[in-house]
Amino acid sequence: MRRAAATTRPPVARRLSTRLGAIVVAAVVVALAGALVLVDQLYGRVQRDQLEDLLLRDLARVAAVVRAGSLGSDFIAQGTGEVRLQFVTHAGQVVLAGGDLEPIALATVPTSTRAAGRHELIGSTVWVLPSGLEVGTVRMALDVSEADTARAALRRSLLASGAMLAVAAGALAWLLVARALRPLADLAGQAVVVDPAAPRLARYRGPADEVAELARALNLALDGIRERQQAERDALAEVAHELAAPLTVVAGELRQLADLRPDDARVRAARDAADELLHTSQDLLTLARGELDRAPDLSVVDVAEVTRGVADGYPGATFAFDGGDARAFAHPDRLRQVVRNLVRNALQAAGAGRVRVRVVGGGDVRLRVEDDGPGMSPEVLARAFDRYVSGRPGGSGVGLTVARRIVEAFEGRLEVRSAPGQGSVFEVMLPGWRSKVEHED
Amino acid sequence: MPPAHLLVVEDDARLRALVTEALASAGHRVTAVATGGDGLAAAALGDVDLVVLDLNLPDVDGLEVARRLRADGEAAILMLTARGDVGSRVEGLYAGAADYLTKPFDVRELLARVHARLRERRGLDDVVEHAGVRAHADTRVVRVGEAGAALPELEFEVLRLLLASPGRVFSRDDLERRLYGDDLPGSNTVEVKVYQLRRRLKALGVGDLIRTVRGKGYTIL
Numbered sequence: 001m002r003r004a005a006a007t008t009r010p011p012v013a014r015r016l017s018t019r020l021g022a023i024v025v026a027a028v029v030v031a032l033a034g035a036l037v038l039v040d041q042l043y044g045r046v047q048r049d050q051l052e053d054l055l056l057r058d059l060a061r062v063a064a065v066v067r068a069g070s071l072g073s074d075f076i077a078q079g080t081g082e083v084r085l086q087f088v089t090h091a092g093q094v095v096l097a098g099g100d101l102e103p104i105a106l107a108t109v110p111t112s113t114r115a116a117g118r119h120e121l122i123g124s125t126v127w128v129l130p131s132g133l134e135v136g137t138v139r140m141a142l143d144v145s146e147a148d149t150a151r152a153a154l155r156r157s158l159l160a161s162g163a164m165l166a167v168a169a170g171a172l173a174w175l176l177v178a179r180a181l182r183p184l185a186d187l188a189g190q191a192v193v194v195d196p197a198a199p200r201l202a203r204y205r206g207p208a209d210e211v212a213e214l215a216r217a218l219n220l221a222l223d224g225i226r227e228r229q230q231a232e233r234d235a236l237a238e239v240a241h242e243l244a245a246p247l248t249v250v251a252g253e254l255r256q257l258a259d260l261r262p263d264d265a266r267v268r269a270a271r272d273a274a275d276e277l278l279h280t281s282q283d284l285l286t287l288a289r290g291e292l293d294r295a296p297d298l299s300v301v302d303v304a305e306v307t308r309g310v311a312d313g314y315p316g317a318t319f320a321f322d323g324g325d326a327r328a329f330a331h332p333d334r335l336r337q338v339v340r341n342l343v344r345n346a347l348q349a350a351g352a353g354r355v356r357v358r359v360v361g362g363g364d365v366r367l368r369v370e371d372d373g374p375g376m377s378p379e380v381l382a383r384a385f386d387r388y389v390s391g392r393p394g395g396s397g398v399g400l401t402v403a404r405r406i407v408e409a410f411e412g413r414l415e416v417r418s419a420p421g422q423g424s425v426f427e428v429m430l431p432g433w434r435s436k437v438e439h440e441d
Numbered sequence: 442m443p444p445a446h447l448l449v450v451e452d453d454a455r456l457r458a459l460v461t462e463a464l465a466s467a468g469h470r471v472t473a474v475a476t477g478g479d480g481l482a483a484a485a486l487g488d489v490d491l492v493v494l495d496l497n498l499p500d501v502d503g504l505e506v507a508r509r510l511r512a513d514g515e516a517a518i519l520m521l522t523a524r525g526d527v528g529s530r531v532e533g534l535y536a537g538a539a540d541y542l543t544k545p546f547d548v549r550e551l552l553a554r555v556h557a558r559l560r561e562r563r564g565l566d567d568v569v570e571h572a573g574v575r576a577h578a579d580t581r582v583v584r585v586g587e588a589g590a591a592l593p594e595l596e597f598e599v600l601r602l603l604l605a606s607p608g609r610v611f612s613r614d615d616l617e618r619r620l621y622g623d624d625l626p627g628s629n630t631v632e633v634k635v636y637q638l639r640r641r642l643k644a645l646g647v648g649d650l651i652r653t654v655r656g657k658g659y660t661i662l
Contacts, residue, residue: 241497241523244544249455252548256462278545285543298657300608329610329654333550433662438653 017181024177025170032169036162040155047147051121052110055142058083059125063138069130082143084120087127089136104139112144119145184211191218199225236288243281251278275313279340283398286337287387292405300433301330304359307367310339316352317343317369324361328430334406338414341399342369342426349373349424364435367428376418384416403428411436442467442556445490449473450480450506451521452499460493463548464555477501484510491517491558493551496541517558521546561605569604571661574647576601585645595620596638599631603651603661612658635659 062085086104087096094103105113110123120141127136183206190202199222204215254271261267286292304326311319339357346355350373360366376384383389385404390397407414407428418424447469451457454475461473472489474480477498484492492510496503507518520541542554563569569576575584581597582589592600598620602611611619613631620631635651642650652660 240544244523245453245456247545248548249453249459251545252459252463255548256459256466275547278547281545282543285545289543291543298610298654299606300610300660300662329657332553436654436657437660438655 017178017185020181021174021177024173028169028173029166032162032166036158039158040151043154044151047151048112048121051142051144051147052123055110055121055123055140058142059123059138059140062140063125063128066138067128067130082146084141084143086139087136088139091136093136095136104141106137106139113141118143119148182206184214187211187215187218194222199229201226233288236285240281240285240288247274247278247281250274276344279337279344280399282337283341283402286402287398287405292402292409296331296334296406296409298329298331298410300327301332301335302327303330303335303365303367303430304361306332306335307339307357307359310336311343311357314343314347314355316347317355317357320356320358322358322360324363325432325434326359326361326365327433328365328410328412329433329436330410330430334409338403338406338428339367339369341403342367342428345369345399346371346373346424346426354423361432363432365430365432367430369426370423372423375420375422375424376416377420381416381418384418385414442559444468444470445559446470446472446488447555448480448483448489448492448516450475450477450492450498450503451495452476452497453495456495459548460551463552464493467552467556475499477503477506480506481509481513484514484516487514489514489516490562491519491555493519493521493555496520496522515562517562519551519554519558557606561602563605569601571604571607572647572650574604574650576604583642583645585642585647588645590641590645592638592641595634596641599634599638599659600642600651603659607661610654610658610660615658 066087083098084102084104085098086094088094088103088106094101102116104122104124105111106124107113107122108124110121113120113122121144122139122141124137124139126134127138128134183204186206187202187204194200194202201219201222202215204212204219206212251271251274254267254274258264258267258271304321308319308321311317343355343357346369350371354372356368356370358368358370360368385400386397387401388397404414407430410430412428412430414426414428416424416426447464449457449460449464449471451460451473452475457473457475461471464471472483474483477500480492480494480498481501483489494503494507494510498506503520507520510516510518518540521544522541523544540554540558542551567578569578573585576582576597577584578597578601580591581594582591583597583600599616602616602619603609616631616634620634639648639651642648650661652662654660
């Protein structure tokens with residue numbers, strides 16, 4: 001039995017591409033996030049260093065100027081909102097302040113403080129009078145909220161462009177993974193539909209990577225199987241060649257002898273045995289030579305007439321024709337093979353006198369072979385048409401296989417109904433000739 | 442089936458005897474030889490209607506014998522083969538110009554094939570008649586009752602083939618090979634010929650003589 005060709009790709013390969021795609025996308029996202037955090041941190045540090053430099057420089061300038069005799073109030077007057085300057089005595093008394101009076105904490109190194117919704121960088125230096133007397137500290141607070149705003153803006157734009165990058169990179173990664181896996185999926189698809197009876201090598205189109213390796217290994221295995229099959233086929237053909245002539249001669253001469261001596265039961269028995277031998281060999285060879293793989297020559301065949309002709313050769317079977325147009329497109333020799341196999345199968349199952357053959361014409365043509373034999377168990381029934389599987393000991397297991405393949409080549413159906421104790425019914429349905437003919441004027 | 446002159450070329454003596462006997466009892470005149478050379482010699486004497494030809498001959502390959510037989514004469518050919526792949530080669534090479542039967546075979550099947558081939562061949566140099574339609578090979582005239590028309594060569598050939606084997610389906614490939622041999626023409630030439638033939642037949646009142654079998658080809662019932 002040929003396996004139906006799968007038209008969809010196997011789900012296995014798809015799951016793999018999904019998984020790999022997700023992994024790659026996740027990796028891309030994590031790397032991007034890391035890079036963005038790093039950029040943000042670096043920016044923050046640079047920004048802070050610059051602000052600290054600014055603060056320290058300003059403090060040093062103020063301290064130097066005050067020491068040189070200038071008045072602190074000169075600076076205070078210039079004080080903008082961004083910078084607060086305070087002169088604080090050792091006793092902790094703020095004697096001069098610009099901006100609001102919120103005391104600036106003492107910080108010997110630049111320190112970031114947050115208080116009352118303000119983010120400031122504060123620092124201090126010693127307050128030395130022109131006389132050289134150290135009286136306290138000069139404290140300065142730099143409002144860095146603008147820097148904060150700038151950093152927040154940077155973060156926002158980093159996040160936005162990062163997200164876009166992530167989406168783009170993810171999509172690209174997904175595409176690339178799917179593309180990289182296509183040869184694999186393709187290979188899997190081809191492997192799924194390999195016909196075990198006639199394995200064809202897989203075609204591989206893709207880079208020379210592990211998948212190529214897999215394709216090579218697969219083809220090596222298939223090639224081995226094919227070679228082996230070919231060797232077996234050749235051997236069978238050789239045997240067939242050796243047997244063909246003697247078989248034809250024995251069956252043919254016995255037939256002519258039986259025609260000459262119609263009353264000799266032993267000659268008839270020999271003729272029937274030879275015919276059976278001949279027909280079984282024909283079935284086996286039909287399969288072995290792959291003859292059923294080619295389209296049959298068709299002609300309009302009267303199924304009732306052909307069936308009657310075959311059934312007449314088996315005295316153990318009765319034939320009935322229900323009338324109607326029983327013509328269908330078929331090949332007479334092949335159709336005879338079908339009827340013969342069904343009748344022989346039924347006779348072997350039920351014995352003489354318990355097999356009925358019936359043809360029903362009109363529209364589709366039905367050919368039914370019924371027997372009162374023991375019937376088949378569901379297990380046997382399920383494999384009834386499998387090649388080399390026989391329901392009875394000593395059976396070759398090709399008769400029904402061949403019959404079904406032939407019927408299918410005629411675009412018909414061969415079905416079976418059976419149950420233990422209820423006998424079996426094999427039914428061939430062939431489309432009536434009219435359904436195949438186009439009407440033209 | 443009127444008696445015919447048949448040539449049997451088969452190297453297996455037992456098989457040759459069986460086939461000769463079976464064909465002779467069907468009323469035919471049979472010449473039987475064992476080698477391809479003898480077969481060609483016998484065929485050269487003319488007057489052979491059909492050759493039953495074993496593919497596996499000791500001296501000349503059966504396919505070569507068939508090729509020469511076809512080149513020299515009009516005898517129909519029925520090949521006997523033992524290997525399936527050879528069957529497909531025959532099929533490919535001759536596509537119906539030669540029939541083949543695989544060994545082992547039932548002599549009754551052999552007879553049926555021989556008779557089908559003879560019937561088909563008869564239309565070649567004779568009058569072939571079916572379903573009230575007569576085709577005269579010598580004048581290429583087709584007659585339906587009192588009406589009649591002369592046909593162009595290829596259209597007549599199509600009609601003759603179909604009439605000679607009623608019920609048999611000829612695929613477009615079959616017809617093409619029969620009409621043109623190995624020099625295959627354009628893709629839809631056969632369709633055109635059949636279309637023109639149908640128009641002529643319609644004028645004679647038998648427009649539905651040639652039937653199209655969906656996806657398979659043409660036939661006359």
